[in-house]
Amino acid sequence: MAAPASWLACDAVGADLARLGPLLMGCAGGDDPRMAALTRHLLAGGGKRLRPALLLLARGDALAARPADATALDAAAAVELIHVASLYHDDVMDRSPTRRGAASAHSRWGNGAAALAGTWLFARAQQLLRPAGPAAAPAAARTAAALCAGQLREAENAYNLELGVDEHLTILHDKTATLFMLAAELGATLGGRSAPECAALASYAASLGLAFQLADDLLDWTGAAATLGKATGADLRGGVYNLPLLTALAAPGSEAQALRLILHKRAPDEADLARVQAIVLASGVAPVRRRAAALAAQAGAALGALAQGPVRSSLAALAALSVARQA
Ligand code: FPP
Ligand code: MG
Numbered sequence: 001m002a003a004p005a006s007w008l009a010c011d012a013v014g015a016d017l018a019r020l021g022p023l024l025m026g027c028a029g030g031d032d033p034r035m036a037a038l039t040r041h042l043l044a045g046g047g048k049r050l051r052p053a054l055l056l057l058a059r060g061d062a063l064a065a066r067p068a069d070a071t072a073l074d075a076a077a078a079v080e081l082i083h084v085a086s087l088y089h090d091d092v093m094d095r096s097p098t099r100r101g102a103a104s105a106h107s108r109w110g111n112g113a114a115a116l117a118g119t120w121l122f123a124r125a126q127q128l129l130r131p132a133g134p135a136a137a138p139a140a141a142r143t144a145a146a147l148c149a150g151q152l153r154e155a156e157n158a159y160n161l162e163l164g165v166d167e168h169l170t171i172l173h174d175k176t177a178t179l180f181m182l183a184a185e186l187g188a189t190l191g192g193r194s195a196p197e198c199a200a201l202a203s204y205a206a207s208l209g210l211a212f213q214l215a216d217d218l219l220d221w222t223g224a225a226a227t228l229g230k231a232t233g234a235d236l237r238g239g240v241y242n243l244p245l246l247t248a249l250a251a252p253g254s255e256a257q258a259l260r261l262i263l264h265k266r267a268p269d270e271a272d273l274a275r276v277q278a279i280v281l282a283s284g285v286a287p288v289r290r291r292a293a294a295l296a297a298q299a300g301a302a303l304g305a306l307a308q309g310p311v312r313s314s315l316a317a318l319a320a321l322s323v324a325r326q327a
Pocket of ligand 2: 090091094096
């Protein structure tokens with residue numbers, strides 16, 4: 001996030017995020033120039049840096065009002081590295097040609113190199129978490145396990161027209177929301193937050209993460225590839241039946257039946273895919289928008305346990321922005 005984020009009411013956290021970019025580039029790759037080129041590839045594309053921002057804010061108003069110390073900044077870098085690590089692996093699994101406006105790592109260097117880069121970044125994140133205390137790295141490991149489990153269940157359910165909404169939402173919780181929860185947990189611990197504050201931040205992060213992923217999945221139908229920096233329509237082509245599609249399938253009327261028939265085809269052509277897109281836009285998008293907005297409101301409500309101040313207002317604005325974004 002190069003320019004100060006509009007939702008951020010804490011100048012010091014904005015300055016910390018500006019310091020984070022060079023820190024991330026500096027710690028990528030270690031001494032190995034080939035690994036450095038590989039691991040810096042996605043980091044150079046920027047990104048919203050929402051997870052580090054959440055970690056820094058979760059520490060509370062007093063700490064968020066002054067420059068973060070090395071421990072907090074390293075922990076913020078670690079959550080971003082875990083996120084980026086997961087994207088290296090995700091792009092291999094999704095066969096995604098682009099990410100952050102550039103060729104994905106696997107399209108440039110191959111699946112093996114991209115997978116190694118992701119694993120390397122996760123290992124580096126573990127090192128960066130050491131100063132944050134004995135519970136930090138195990139919490140990150142638990143989160144990585146949840147990401148993998150969610151991602152595996154998503155892959156196992158590819159092309160599954162009978163995937164239930166509850167199971168789908170559990171997958172999204174595991175593959176996305178748990179990393180937001182880790183950021184909140186690490187920040188809350190570093191800030192010495194009380195048990196009720198930790199619980200509120202965990203609840204906020206769980207709802208925010210789910211809202212964020214639903215907004216991401218909506219953009220796969222409604223967004224523009226140029227703005228997003230990645231291909232749209234990818235979920236459908238890869239057999240990832242996301243919530244807008246599952247919602248359109250469950251809608252009353254003949255369109256849902258037409259959708260089912262197209263998705264049963266062995267090799268749907270471009271006209272079929274355009275028809276799916278039209279049906280999902282007509283009956284799947286609006287209910288998911290409402291669900292995402294309700295989750296963002298739920299995230300905002302969880303903040304009631306925190307003191308009024310710049311951190312609380314920033315987090316409330318982030319929840320609102322997460323479902324209103326176009327990229
Ligand atoms: C993006 O989802 C991917 C994730 C939210 C998590 C992916 C997790 C793994 C691949 C497990 C490996 C984890 C580690 C820590 C190495 P998406 O495909 O819905 O989003 P996209 O549209 O941005 O690709
Ligand atoms: Mg993907």
